Amino acid sequence: MTDTAPPAVQIEALRFRYAVRAPLVLDIERLEVGAGERVFLRGPSGSGKSTLLGLIAGILEPGEGRVEALGTDMGAADPATRDATRAARLGVIFQMFNLLPYLPVGENVMLPCRFSAERAAATKAAGGPEAEARRLLERLGLDARSYWNAPSRALSVGQQQRVAAARALIGKPALILADEPTSALDTHRRDRFIELLLEECRESRAALLFVSHDAGLSAHFDRALDLETINRASVEGEPA
Numbered sequence: 001m002t003d004t005a006p007p008a009v010q011i012e013a014l015r016f017r018y019a020v021r022a023p024l025v026l027d028i029e030r031l032e033v034g035a036g037e038r039v040f041l042r043g044p045s046g047s048g049k050s051t052l053l054g055l056i057a058g059i060l061e062p063g064e065g066r067v068e069a070l071g072t073d074m075g076a077a078d079p080a081t082r083d084a085t086r087a088a089r090l091g092v093i094f095q096m097f098n099l100l101p102y103l104p105v106g107e108n109v110m111l112p113c114r115f116s117a118e119r120a121a122a123t124k125a126a127g128g129p130e131a132e133a134r135r136l137l138e139r140l141g142l143d144a145r146s147y148w149n150a151p152s153r154a155l156s157v158g159q160q161q162r163v164a165a166a167r168a169l170i171g172k173p174a175l176i177l178a179d180e181p182t183s184a185l186d187t188h189r190r191d192r193f194i195e196l197l198l199e200e201c202r203e204s205r206a207a208l209l210f211v212s213h214d215a216g217l218s219a220h221f222d223r224a225l226d227l228e229t230i231n232r233a234s235v236e237g238e239p240a
């Protein structure tokens with residue numbers, strides 16, 4: 001992170017709906033996440049949190065407005081640029097970016113290094129992709145030796161969430177997007193997991209945008225934001 005680093009996320013005049021006649025889901029005048037900043041975004045179920053992350057990751061395209069991730073205009077970029085940006089510079093922990101179920105845990109974690117030479121190069125100091133994958137798994141509380149060769153589908157949901165987090169963190173991407181990554185963990189493991197995720201982000205100077213409807217998690221973060229206070233669209237969210 002340098003003084004000249006662009007914001008991790010910059011959104012201006014965003015309006016998004018899933019289909020032409022579908023209701024407006026997001027109407028956000030402005031949202032910025034600074035380089036290296038760790039932000040908690042809360043909002044009730046159905047309020048548009050996953051949609052917002054999908055737009056930042058370039059999986060969804062904004063109807064109107066500008067969505068930049070690490071200085072790349074994800075709405076205007078061609079699909080190849082979006083995919084390359086995501087592979088090289090973003091770590092995502094999303095339900096829809098599930099682990100590959102038949103691939104062993106270790107291979108799942110190292111996947112970003114196969115798609116991006118930049119991510120692979122960033123593991124060099126740690127001894128390469130395998131050493132870094134093992135370190136991250138251990139750090140996140142999973143015994144790498146026992147699980148390295150296990151197919152991901154053989155793991156519990158909570159264990160899979162930790163594998164997904166290790167995969168997001170490998171190769172030090174500058175922005176981590178996390179969508180309810182602690183939903184399957186009990187309170188103690190949840191707090192421990194968040195602390196470790198934050199420590200890893202701090203060490204690699206990654207920005208983190210973490211969404212959840214569990215307001216109790218907000219104290220861990222630099223800043224907490226309520227989606228409903230920045231979103232003018234009138235999608236009815238359910239109470240948290």
Ligand SMILES: Nc1ncnc2c1ncn2[C@@H]1O[C@H](COP(=O)(O)OP(=O)(O)OP(=O)(O)O)[C@@H](O)[C@H]1O
Pocket residue numbers: 018025043044045046047048049050051052213235
């Ligand atoms: N693929 C889709 N097609 C059409 N509408 C969708 C789609 N995905 C989400 N929506 C709608 O967009 C709105 C926002 O959904 P979204 O999943 O972003 O909310 P959320 O805040 O992440 O909810 P949760 O906390 O339950 O995951 C909801 O009204 C939902 O029905």
